[in-house]
Amino acid sequence: MAPIIALAFAFLFFPLSSSVSALSSNYYDQTCPQLEQTVTSTVQKALQNDRTVAAALLRMHFHDCFIRGCDASVLLNSKGNNRAEKDGPPNISLHAFYVIDHAKTAVEALCPGVVSCADILALAARDAVVLSGGPTWEVPKGRKDGRISQAIDTRQLPAPVFNISQLQQSFSQRGLSLEDLVALSGGHTLGFAHCSSFQNRIHSFNATFDVDPTLNPSLASNLRSICPVNNNVRNAGTSLDSTNFKFDNMYYKLLLQGRSIFSSDQALVTDKRTRALVAKYASSQEEFENAFVKSMIKMSSITGGQEIRLNCRVVR
The missing domain is CATH 1.10.520.10 (Peroxidase; domain 1)
Structure with a gap:
């Protein structure tokens, strides 16, 4: 998405x-x-x-x-x-x-x-x-x-540049677990990312590497061609997985191949607990779907409103 x-x-x-x-x-x-x-x-x-x-x-x-x-x-x-x-x-x-x-x-x-x-x-x-x-x-x-x-x-x-500790903090503040983090991240199976969201991985990554060394080299080369340093194409970017109009577990398979787009996606394979979940969902569409449904219900049950709006864009 x-x-x-x-x-x-x-x-x-x-x-x-x-x-x-x-x-x-x-x-x-x-x-x-x-x-x-x-x-x-x-x-x-x-x-x-x-x-x-x-x-x-x-x-x-x-x-x-x-x-x-x-x-x-x-x-x-x-x-x-x-x-x-x-x-x-x-x-x-x-x-x-x-x-x-x-x-x-x-x-x-x-x-x-x-x-x-x-x-x-x-x-x-x-x-x-x-x-x-x-x-x-x-x-x-x-x-x-x-x-x-x-x-x-x-x-x-939560930002696309977050590491696993930052992601865990963000989710836990909302009563969501590491399992919820990994399952809900699977929503990226439908996604598209603009260059600004992953520029940090493909240009001036750190003092040693221009490109994030955990990023698949062929993918990195492709991303650099789509998003040059001085990119001025407003909607330039890439899909977050290779089947981005289909809700499936391809996102997790690509994570294990070093073909994630965001740093926050890559972060899911840097922790043994979250990596194990990534591997489980990569190997089983059913496991992913069951976890996603459970986490979506949990997340969508965080409430906070006071009224029924007649126009969704304007306070009643």
């Missing part, structure tokens, strides 16, 4: 709470029974026109949950002097917000003022995975939408 893990600068952490018990898979069964099929239809239509939508929605959900919980604050527009999360450096490349807008409009026509934008985003992320050939799962629902969105808070997002 346009990288799930994006640019960050420091840790500023807001206490979040995982509220699995407060959410329910049948939350809207009585109040909006057509919710899921409505969202799925919207995502499906968008994917038919643009195959990058799947990665965009999955990344959008991740970036939402890692700030103030899964409260749809990533959807809010900047207003006046306040720059919203979507305008923070790591989120500039987020796209496909229109898919959530369209889904919200369709849902509001059926069930006015009932369904949160946060729940629609969580469902859309699940549908993005399913429609890309990945597993399905029951999405716990009942999230509320947040009222605060600040670009500065995107510094909390």
